[in-house]
Amino acid sequence: MTPLLRISDLTVDFELGHQTAHAVRGVSLDIAEGETLAVVGESGSGKTVTALSILQLNPVPPCVYRSGSITFDGRELLSLGQRGLRSVRGDQIAMIFQDPMTSLNPLKKVGIQIGEALRLHRGTSRRDGRPAVIEALAEAGVPRPEQRADQYPHELSGGLRQRVMIAMALVTRPRLLIADEPTTALDVTVQAQILELLVDLQQRHHMAILLITHDFGVVADVADRVTVMKSGEVVEESDVGPIFAAPGHDYTRRLHAATPRLAPAATTEVDG
Amino acid sequence: MATVSITTTADGDSTTTTRRTGHSAWRALRRNRWGMAALSFLGLVVIAALLAPMLAPHDPQTQDLLGRLAPPFWDADGSAAHLLGTDHLGRDVLSRLIYGSRVSLLVGVCAALLAGVLGATVGLVAGYYGGWADRILMRLADVQLAFPSILLALAVVAFLGNGLWIVIIVLGITGWVAYARVVRSEVLSLKTREFVTEARAIGVGDRTIITRHLLRNVTAPIATIGTLQVASVIVAESALSFLGLGVPASVPTWGSMLADGQLYLGTSWWIAVFPGLALMLTSLSINITGDAIRDATDPKAYRG
């Protein structure tokens, strides 16, 4: 079966003046329909650049997509061109970002920002799109969605803002959701709720998720498979069970050990 | 890049910060082709001003009513005696242009310095002491901004008379707000830095802190504003002269030449065009230089 998304041998450089930083070096990974793949690594490991490369959201310049291929549903994204990319962005593939504080436009009501993807991709007017916006907010676990839709980002808490971002991504029913460190900027208690929400939504809509994180604790609860990155390369990939039982790569082991928040009791229960 | 060294020393020892700032500003300027062209032109203007009696082919005030409105030398009716032609009173345009640079530079530099001293003092006091002093001084800045500086200068010159020093003082006094605002905000952020809090903790006096530590760290923004201010003062002075309310009419200035020339635009364009070009190029060159200094000293302002 062909995977929903296949990245093969992707190389991405950042050209800063005379220097070139090789941010991603020959990365390959697959995500099947309805599957959750976690890409784990430290900051600077190239995981976020890889994620942003799928929809080509890295700033150009300095970013250069050097070589490799990214196919989505059999279509090559890297050679799609701006118009083609635009039709995929926010429609079939949606994305949520690390910092919900800065990722929302401070001057627009959140409901309007959520409805924009519908207008862009379905031609739905603001008024006609409203029920879908409310529904997406409700699905993202936002209480009193009719009222929240008319509020501005600064009137919402961090957790609610990330739920708004999720609603924004969900509203077009994408087949793939890319979540770049979706919980890093949030309080610990809120983190768990957001992860739970993602798992729940995935099961309901049979949506694939590419989860970018530095936190192994997140991986265990959510992912089906794990890819570990370091210095722009994939160092290990595996199903989620084995990687916890017996990390193959020394780096994975260290990353794993460096995750104190991972409750040991919970993991052993899963394993046992 | 030259800016990087500034970023890394921004919170270090105050003396190195200042020294490197000046050094890299110069290096960045040298690499900038426009910057060098601008600086060269300014050099010419300075030389013209300093050596005016030697360089000017004629006395700028000598009238020659028979030879009035003579065109520049390349025109069929022009002559090599008056390279840029003569004005409506037969005075040599080139000589007046050369002498005009004296007033422009003198007023520009002196007024900008005066504004800088006033503004920096206000900014340091307001920023360092805060509280009521700050509130009153900044409200004063609001009031000052509410008057177009040219209008204020016009009124003062009209009522106090139009001496050279009165023009300098008026333009100097109207220009302090920009310095004060920037210095104040710099001082507000410097005040909380370690080297200042430490100096305070070991009992260093306010005056020493202000002159030794704060003043040195605000020289870069002061230099940038000061440079730009010279250009705007030169323009303001020529505006006053253009309106006939600047320095006394016995002194040739670019602004008064423009005013004379405007009346003869239909027949003798050169009377207005040469001083206009001189004024524009001088102001442009100063602005280019100022921008280059800012780009080299303020990493945040660097915008390619």
Added chain:
Amino acid sequence: MTDRRRAVLRSAGSKTLSALIVLYLAATVAFLLVRISGDPLAMLLPPDATQEQSDEMAATLGLDQPLIVQYLDYLGGLVRLDLGDSIFYGEPVSSVIADRLPATALLAVTAMAIALLIAVPAGIFSAMHRGKAGDKGIITVILIGQSTPAFWVGILLVLIFAVQLQVLPAAGYGSVQNLVLPAVTLAVYSVAVIARLLRSSLIDVLSSDYMRTATAKGYGPTRAVLSHGLRNASLPVITVVGLETGSLLGGAILTEQVFGWPGLGRLTVEAISNRDLPLVQGTILLFAAIFVVINLVVDLSYSALDPRVRLEK
């Protein structure tokens, strides 16, 4: 909701109050300004005037009163919008000003419209093509525009369009043709200021996370700027443009002089040459008032443009 409305009202109230304080101080400065010259009578009267004439003049102008009384009279007049009588015109200052105000308003509004029409697209284009040839060209034009005094721009335009091409009149008032050159002259500086500020502000906005979100949603670059970037980028621009009102008014004085435009600027210059103290005082105060009011409007419109401001203070 009511809390928010109350907060809005409170902040509007405090802004209005501080605008009034600035205005009061400006009135005081205007009052002092025309009196620092020592003896205004000496300037107004012919040198051979008798003591009697001098006393009479002093009495009509109220200059025989102690300074504090003059000041209180003056402030009392201001409250009733009574600025005294012009010496030269022999009419109330307020009506002389009212006669000239429309010409200046027409000039300034047209110039602002021209400036926005040119500067906004130029600033957007420049920011979106940062570092490329078009951007560099625009930056150069901006720098030249900022360095060129209004009266020189005006003279240059007259030379080109009135003297050489003979397509537009060099001076005059009353028709659209008459408006073109003065309005363009006055617009040049504002174009430069607005385009430069918008460019640098938009460059900041373009690298913001919410612009990336907009792109991820499927917006193209231009539509993303128009629906998400422009309003955010315009906030700092509006503030500075408000503060630049003074330069715009100063430019208007010079532009009116170049083109013989019968507005407030020329009135002011005339009043100064005529030593028309009450009129000078009145025009200076009016310019300050225009500045203060425009900046108050800017402050207040902020809360309409930026929802975050409503809850602050």
